[in-house]
Amino acid sequence: MQWWYEGVAAVYEWLFASSPMIRQPSPQKSDGKLPVFVFPSSLNFYSDDQSSHKQVLTLYNPYEFPLKFKVLCTAPRKYTVVDSEGTIRPHCCVDIVVRHLDICINNEGVKDKLRIQVTEHGTKKIVGKKDIVAVLLPKKETSQQPEDNFQSLSGSTSSDSQPGTPSRAIRPGDRGQGGGGPSLIVIFTAVFCILALMLPLSGETGSRLPDYLHLTVNQKMIAAYILGLVTMVILHI
Secondary structure: OHHHHHHHHHHHHHHHHOOHHHOOOOOOOOOOOOOOEEEOOEEEEEOOOHHHHEEEEEEEEOOOOOEEEEEEEOOOOOEEEEOOEEEEOOOEEEEEEEEEOOOOHHHEOOEEEEEEEEEEOOOOOEEEEEEEEEEEEOOOOOOOOOOOOOOOOOOOOOOOOOOOOOOOOOOHHHOOOOOOOOOHHHHHHHHHHHHHHHOOEOOOOOOOOOHHHOEOHHHHHHHHHHHHHHHHHHHOO
């Protein structure tokens, strides 16, 4: 589902960088609780998949002011980070490349934490932080469970069901729940969140939309958070 990740990342970047409707007023930075937006929220490395030994974290800055970031880790000898410190311009994002250096059986199942620490530009005061869980797993594909011994059921023949009845064509709405792709509910939720992020901000003037379609900053943050969760669900399908 790499195409979905790239699409969502592009949507986030476009919303935060280009759309004036989602630009938020400067929040209080003095309490040290500035929300930090990072995707994905966890990193899974796999011993048998060399391509997974390098992961990418995307850090977003939806605010009106620049931010400085620094990446910390509970096990610094096991990981290396390209550009562990830097500055994010307003309404921009940066990619942070994380590489696992110690792929061995002793580290499998051990959960480490990467902390994205954000400071106000020009000062050393910490205004926000976000912890990312990183874990090394033995295999990317889960081992197959032994198949159960299924046996045919005896069925009763009703007057409405005659042998040789032709089967009907499968319609698009007849797809079962066990399909290989995301369900319609997941897709609808993702589209709904994207539309919510594109709606004008509460109190904004010059919009032709009615007042009940003007969302608050907290509502847009919730929509962005749900969109991130939905994206994680789709990536694991």
